Amino acid sequence: MSAESFYLTTPIxxxxxxxxxxxxxxxVAADALARYRRxxxxxxxxxxxLDEHGQKVAHAAEEAGMSPQEWCDSIAPRFVEAxxxxxxxxxDFLRTTEERHKRGVQAFWQALxxxxxxxxxxxxxxxxxxxxxxxxxxQVSEHECPSCGRDVEFIREDNWFFKLSExxxxxxxLYETRAAxxxxxxxxxxxxxxxxxxxxxxxxxxxxxxxxxxxxxxxxFSEGHVTYVWIDALLNYITAIGYGDPAKADExxxxxxxxxxxxxxxxIRFHCVIWPAMLMAAGLDVPECVYAHGFLMTKGEKMxxxxxxxxxxxxxxxxxxxxPYRYYFLRDVRFGEDGSISMESMVQRYNGDxxxxxxxxxxxxxxxxxxxxxxxxxxxxxxxxTEADAALRAFADALPASxxxxxxxxxxxxxxxxxxxxxxxxxxxxENEAPWNLAKAxxxxxxxxxxxxxxLESVRIAALFxxxxxxxxxxxxxRRLSLGDIHAVTDIATAAxxxxxxSGNAVSxxxxxxxxxxxxx
Ligand code: ME8
Numbered sequence: 001m002s003a004e005s006f007y008l009t010t011p012i013x014x015x016x017x018x019x020x021x022x023x024x025x026x027x028v029a030a031d032a033l034a035r036y037r038r039x040x041x042x043x044x045x046x047x048x049x050l051d052e053h054g055q056k057v058a059h060a061a062e063e064a065g066m067s068p069q070e071w072c073d074s075i076a077p078r079f080v081e082a083x084x085x086x087x088x089x090x091x092d093f094l095r096t097t098e099e100r101h102k103r104g105v106q107a108f109w110q111a112l113x114x115x116x117x118x119x120x121x122x123x124x125x126x127x128x129x130x131x132x133x134x135x136x137x138x139q140v141s142e143h144e145c146p147s148c149g150r151d152v153e154f155i156r157e158d159n160w161f162f163k164l165s166e167x168x169x170x171x172x173x174l175y176e177t178r179a180a181x182x183x184x185x186x187x188x189x190x191x192x193x194x195x196x197x198x199x200x201x202x203x204x205x206x207x208x209x210x211x212x213x214x215x216x217x218x219x220x221f222s223e224g225h226v227t228y229v230w231i232d233a234l235l236n237y238i239t240a241i242g243y244g245d246p247a248k249a250d251e252x253x254x255x256x257x258x259x260x261x262x263x264x265x266x267x268i269r270f271h272c273v274i275w276p277a278m279l280m281a282a283g284l285d286v287p288e289c290v291y292a293h294g295f296l297m298t299k300g301e302k303m304x305x306x307x308x309x310x311x312x313x314x315x316x317x318x319x320x321x322x323x324p325y326r327y328y329f330l331r332d333v334r335f336g337e338d339g340s341i342s343m344e345s346m347v348q349r350y351n352g353d354x355x356x357x358x359x360x361x362x363x364x365x366x367x368x369x370x371x372x373x374x375x376x377x378x379x380x381x382x383x384x385x386t387e388a389d390a391a392l393r394a395f396a397d398a399l400p401a402s403x404x405x406x407x408x409x410x411x412x413x414x415x416x417x418x419x420x421x422x423x424x425x426x427x428x429x430x431e432n433e434a435p436w437n438l439a440k441a442x443x444x445x446x447x448x449x450x451x452x453x454x455x456l457e458s459v460r461i462a463a464l465f466x467x468x469x470x471x472x473x474x475x476x477x478x479r480r481l482s483l484g485d486i487h488a489v490t491d492i493a494t495a496a497x498x499x500x501x502x503s504g505n506a507v508s509x510x511x512x513x514x515x516x517x518x519x520x521x
Contacts (some may be wrong), residue, residue: 001306006042008034008260011267012049012094012236015075019082021329021341022264022296024313027424028326029293029335030262031088035468036318036407039492043383047256048083048238049094050076054229055129058215061158064464068215072097079191082313085470087322094240096232104239105232106220108282109208112162113221117281120222123159123207124267126152132229134207147266160225165276168203172196174276186272187291187410188336190264206274207229221459234275237261238284248448257285269290291410294338296329316346323515324350330469358462359514361427362477365455372439377481377502378449392429392454393498396421396461400493403465410431412469419465426458433450456481458500464489464496473513482506 010030013023032044042361058307061071064321076095083090084264094101112118126135126143135152145152161254175196178185186192209225210216216226234379235243239349241249263271268290276286295302317325328346333339369375399422406414429451438448460481467474467486478486482505489495 003043005039006037006252007045007255007258009237009258010048011263012233013050014049014056015072016056018078019313021311021313024086025296025329026262026264027083027088028086028329032330032412032468034089039489041490046090047092049236051078051233052095052097053216053232054132055213056132058213085252085317086313092240094236096236099238102217104244105227105235108235110220117163118160119132121161124156128152128154132274138265160209160222161205162208164206164277167280168199170280170336171199171277184205185289187289191268191292192505194445195268199273230270258287261287261290263290263292265292265294266402274433293336297338297340300332300452320350323473324354326469331416335410335412350517354514355516357423359512361423362459363512365459366507366509368435369452372448375507377503377505378452380450380453381446388429388432389454392425392458395425396458399465400496419462422458423462426455430455460501461496464492480510481507
């Protein structure tokens with residue numbers, strides 16, 4: 001295993017409902033990064049999965065008249081299907097009801113128990129089941145959850161507690177040192193302030209077990225206690241790669257710590273406070289970065305299951321296709337910030353960026369190659385490049401570095417914009433060079449070959465950089481140019497070097513990549 005390990009994760013989603021645009025958003029973003037990192041040669045491990053324990057899931061099962069396990073088994077395939085539909089290339093899919101996970105959770109809490117990080121105590125306070133979160137009396141007014149607004153329950157239980165309060169200083173030091181080293185633990189950095197002030201305000205010890213229901217992983221050292229769902233769920237990031245299994249010690253050492261945990265900003269405290277404290281207590285490294293993106297909003301409101309304003313990814317994929325779906329969310333919403341989504345802007349992006357710019361470039365070029373060169377990539381005669389040739393090539397040459405830099409910042413929008421600079425210049429180039437005029441006279445045929453070659457070469461390179469976000473159409477473009485499997489590329493910068501498109505390759509026209517959508521609403 002010589003390549004660099006690149007381990008990234010999404011949250012594991014609750015199975016109280018089926019996949020929706022919000023959960024798909026995080027998953028698609030992580031997938032685009034995973035695909036890109038494979039294309040730069042990293043040894044990528046991309047994990048997603050399901051959070052199947054806790055009261056919320058138990059309630060959903062009860063309402064459906066099923067056992068919790070039956071309920072989970074009925075919902076899990078919906079996630080698997082949705083991720084397949086969205087061409088998600090996760091390397092693993094963890095369900096917290098799997099033995100490998102339960103074993104790891106028990107090993108972890110046994111270790112913390114043995115090391116003296118836990119004690120038994122009495123918990124009295126509020127609990128929000130939809131958020132699976134404890135709240136103190138001063139955080140709650142009128143029985144309303146301060147996070148989601150729904151009713152909270154008052155619970156009194158004899159529980160086990162984790163001495164979270166002892167980790168305030170080490171956590172603050174972690175945030176500070178990492179920021180000073182230029183590799184912040186919490187990104188985007190604007191979100192760090194919220195976490196820092198929360199930790200500075202003082203941390204309370206955390207109740208880590210529940211005794212009033214049974215749908216969870218039993219604590220190995222105390223009968224009648226199941227682990228609190230969040231501290232069960234967070235552990236998925238290490239149980240999936242072999243924590244707690246001596247036979248997988250090498251895999252664990254190779255993969256951990258993770259490069260990225262992708263999460264939404266709603267669950268930042270769990271990931272930036274509780275999780276690193278748990279890891280520190282166990283003597284394990286903390287992840288490189290927790291990246292908390294913003295919310296997708298529709299008509300000014302957070303899109304959420306509880307607000308009932310969620311749409312299924314399938315309905316949009318049916319209308320637009322899978323690549324345009326992926327493109328829209330990563331191009332139109334600035335990753336890290338909240339973003340409004342609407343059908344209107346999706347149609348606009350589709351018709352403008354995809355049908356007009358990218359799809360049209362491919363169609364007209366493939367057509368002209370067929371018409372003027374019998375459907376084969378022409379051999380350019382090797383004349384000195386004109387200013388326009390040089391300008392087009394400059395866009396292509398600049399792309400690998402600007403794309404890499406944008407992806408380092410997880411600025412998918414900027415990465416796509418850099419790709420569009422090349423696509424737009426290729427369109428401009430064709431307009432200005434007017435191959436249809438060059439085709440009229442014998443003496444301009446050499447120039448015609450150069451122009452078509454350069455434009456096709458731009459298409460080949462643009463498809464490479466579209467591939468992490470739009471895997472299907474990029475692979476299709478490469479197939480039409482008789483090139484190999486775009487998904488097998490492991491050195492994108494070398495693959496993107498100008499002039500690698502072989503002359504003589506058959507070019508097939510095919511159908512338009514993105515047929516225009518006329519109904520604008
Ligand atoms: O919180 N916009 O699971 P969950 C953007 N099981 N992203 C959204 C979104 C929106 N409107 N709505 C949801 C859980 N998400 C726990 C996680 S991890 C150890 C346990 C995404 O099913 C976003 O990533 O409620 C958010 O953090 C996540 O779905 C919450 O998923």
